[in-house]
Amino acid sequence: MTSLFEQLWNGKNAEELESLMETGFFKERNNWKPLGGTKENLSIVSAQTTNSVRAINEKVMNAVDALLERKCIEHGLDPKSQDAPTSLKEALKRFYNVDMNEDMDGTLLSQLAEDIQIIAEGDEGYPNLTVFDNGIGQPLNKFKETFLSLMAGNKSATKFTQGVFNMGSSAVLNFLEGGRYQIIASKSPFEAGTKAAWSIIRRHELTKEEAKNHRNTWFEYFTLNGNIPTFDTKDTVIPLKKGVFREGTLVKMFSYGLEKGLSGDVTKSLKTEMDALLFQAPLPVTLTETRFTKKKHRHERVVGNQAVIRQxxxxxxxxxxxxxxxxxxxxxxxxxxxxxxxxxxxxxxxxxxxxxxxxxxxxxxxxxxxxxxxxxxxxxxxxxxxxxxxxxxxxxxxxxxxxxxxxxxxxxxxxxxxxxxxxxxxxxxxxxxxxxxxxxLGGKTDGTTKDLLRKVMGNIRMNKELTRALREAGLSLEMNGSSSPAQPSPLLKKQQAVTYLKEGDTFSKGMPLGGRTVLDIEVSDPLRITEDHGDVHVRLLEYRPSRSARFDADEKKEKGIPSPKAEDLFDIKKERKGSIARISLGAKEVLNTEDEILLGVELDRNNSTHLSLIEVKMTPPKKKSTPKRQPKLNLPDIIRVTRNPEHGDSTWKNYHWDERDIAKLVPGEGKGLSHIAINLDADTLQQKLHRNMSKEQVESLKNQFIMNVYTHSLFLYYQLLLEDESKEHETTVANMMKSHYGSFITNYNSSQFLA
The missing domain is CATH 3.30.230 (Ribosomal Protein S5; domain 2)
Known part of the structure; x- marks a missing residue:
């Protein structure tokens, strides 16, 4: 059986194991048994962690449990007895003289680090990962009830261990590619002989017949004629950092799918993530990378970020x-x-x-x-x-x-x-x-910069949707501390929706009693609109009262009371700006639910012309709600940053910058930004300056650079904020500026705004 085990163990990846599954004992379906004794195990495995590194950490914590159990027995104690430690903290102190809140002695650290190892080999993208621990292992007669069980509660009576129901270690199966192959081998140091038990776990491939009766597949493990197979450790070479495997436990996961950015050198990317997730690592772990060096393998220790910080x-x-x-x-x-x-x-x-x-x-x-x-x-x-x-x-x-x-x-x-x-x-x-x-991070903002900013912001034509969104968010297009905010339209209440129409359109709308609607109508010939507000009229073309109000209307008609005018039914306000005619209609109390009204918007000329038709149907009044208070977002100040102090400017030292940085968006104490710092000694700007330039030309180019960086940073930031207010986008925008985007806007001509 040694050759059979080695044949599997030395497989390059999941694809190669797939081929082996079609040979010899592996293709015999009777040799495969459901993991945990149930074909309903997929739900148990799938319910474990959704993070591939956390799944590996489950293996590490199982390894810690195994080492502590071994130490407990070596100290003459039954791990399940009352004399055994009652917590992980106590077990570490009694068996290793280690305090989780203190740094470990260097010599002890080196010694213990080899008791838990993770070895990466195989493919660069989806490595094979082997986890070794020099712990208690399992004898042949307990292999099935421990490693191949689920929800068994094997360690529930051992108070100092982390695992209880033997489910967490199955989490890695969710991240294996192909047939989800995992080999487990174990040899107890307290069992005589050199035989180690082993098995391989995989995802069952449903046959056509099975698919008729089973909605889901399941995980299964290999047996040899119903028995757990073994191999002789003295005849099998499985290399570790030092020496070869003789006792303890080995788990090899084939073609493991790590999170994006972590599949490279495990002594770097994986170490960083494991240190974070094992913040106070109970025992050290040695990581070994074999994929990128032919002769000398790389080794690093996972000790937990608390220890890393203290170092x-x-x-x-x-x-x-x-x-x-x-x-x-x-x-x-x-x-x-x-x-x-x-x-x-x-x-x-x-x-x-x-x-x-x-x-x-x-x-x-x-x-x-x-x-x-x-x-x-x-x-x-x-x-x-x-x-x-x-x-x-x-x-x-x-x-x-x-x-x-x-x-x-x-x-x-x-x-x-x-x-x-x-x-x-x-x-x-x-x-x-x-x-x-x-x-x-504060700095000097002189009057010249503020005047320049006001001029640019006054002339720039922003995207209509962004302008409206910023206005609805409460953004005032003024400098911080300005006392003259932009004046909104007198017909438009804050955050009131506007409907846009073209001349000749027909607009149908349900309006709640007591409500108001605002329409902007684009006139095809703006010359038809004069300076006289009376030239635009709203006329009542048809009034159809609701059933409940119809009797009252008929009675008024019989008495000779004239039909109502548009002004009798609505509070009408009008405003014109260029080619836009804005009409604001407020429903009066004389209207009733289900009333239907047809209005026409006309112009007084030689021939009366309809701009639009407005069909309104009255609906029940809206329930009053407390309006959401929107925080005011003022324009941030500009901070000029240079390599060395210049006229009181902030310096690179304040921001920890170099020539590659362009901008930093500094958040305000409330919502929005306090200021935007701009690097006037950035490479992308300095490359455009030359000796033959006059002082005025240099200052003009710097001003253009400031405005380009400022406006682009500001609009990018608020656009991202409008898309996702829960995230903080200052760093995202600063990184965009630091990339090729910063070079692009340096060459972007904003002189049109400075004219």
Missing amino acids: HMEDVELRLPFTLQVAPFGDVPVEVYVFQDTVPRKTYIGNRSVLFTLNGQTQGDLPRSFISQEIGYKMLRDSMLVHVNCSDLPYTEDIFSSSRGNVRESVHFIRLLDTLKKELAEDPTLQKLEKERRSK
Whole structure:
């Protein structure tokens, strides 16, 4: 059986294993049994984590469990006994003399790192990943009930282990390509002999006959005539970082699909992600990359980001530990790190600004919008990391989902989150640092720049939809601090919808009692509209009262009371601007539900001409609702930034810039932007300047550059904001400017706006 195992183990990828499945014992369908003893196992496997790295971390935590169980037995204790440790923290302290909240001794770190290994080999895009642990392993008679079970509760009586129902380790099956092949081999150090048990798990391929009776497929494992196969470890060479496999457990996952950007060198991309998700790694993990070097393999250790941060405290500007008091949890330890503003966000934070960990493993997280929007620290949002340690809390099942990747929106979690927000928002040290960061990025805005900005914004013709959207959002096209906001049309209330028509169109609309509608009618011959407002008339062409009002109308007719005019039914206002005639109609109280009215918009000329027909049917009045208060978004200031101080300008040092940077959008204390900083020593501008230019020409070119960068940045930012208000787009726009887009707008001619 050794050759059969090695033949599978040495397969290059899932495609090669697919071919092997059509040979020998593997093609015998009776040799395959459903994983967990049920053909309904697909739902169990699919319900696990949806993140490929979290799935690998499940294997790592199982490896930690196996090592601790081995140590427990070596210390003469039954892992399920009352004398065994009752928590992971206690087990690490008793068996390794390791404290999860303290740095591990370097010698011990090197020694322990080889007890858990992850080895990448095979294809570059979809590597084969092997996870090894030097732990308790499993004897042949327990292999099936442990590695090949689901929901068995094998470790429920062992209090210091993480896994309980043997479901989490199946999560990796969701990320395997092809037939979803995973080989498991194990040899217990407490079992005599050199035989190791093994099997391979795959996704069952439904036959035509099976497809008639089964909606879903299932996962199955290989047996040899109903028995778990074995191989002899002394005759089989499976290399590890040092030596070869002799005992413990091996799991090989073929053609593993990692998240985008993580399938490269695992000692870099995968390490970074694993350090983040194993924030307090209980034990170190060695990563080995074999795919990109023929002779010397690359090795790195996963130790958890907490340890990584402590190794680089020069990157930390502020470390703030404190304890929350939250019912019913009691004490909740929290640790805040604020990194130097020179440290890239991806180094320690990535997309996770708040971490909720359980026994070192990140079980849930919150994005940076929590820092900026919920707490209000917009200047710290890219530098602030919050770690909430939930390891010693009761009721953690009320906070975390079983897939270990999400938090539950439970009453307990909301209470925890509210307490955390209040504590962070009211902390004087963080408030002071927020103000210092904002002050550091402030700068001088002279009158020339403001006048230039007003001139450009006054002449620029913006996209009609964007203009309207900005107006509806409350954006005033004025400088910060200006006291003369743009005046809206007197006929148009804030956020009131306008219907656009062309001359000759017929407009039909249901209007609620007491409501108002506004129409902009485009006139084909604008010369027909004179300066006299009386030239545009709204006339009543037909009035059809509702059934309930018809008797009253007939009675008035019999008494000789004249038919109503348009002005009797509607409050009519008119306004003209160029080729647009704006008509505002407000329904008066004399109208009733179901009344139908036909109006005509006319011009007084030699021959009366209809512009449009308006058909209105009255509907029940709208329920009054409290209008949503829209925050005012003023235009941000311009900050001129240069390499060296020049007339009080801000410098590269303030922004940690170089010649490649072009702009930085700085968020305001409320909604919107405070200012846009523009690099006047950017390469893309300096390449256009030359010695033969006069001082006036240089200043003109700089002004054009400022206006191009400013207007493009502003419009891009607000367009992105209108599409998705939940995200923060300052960095996105700044990165766009830093790319080829910045070079494009440098050569974009805005002189037409400066005339």
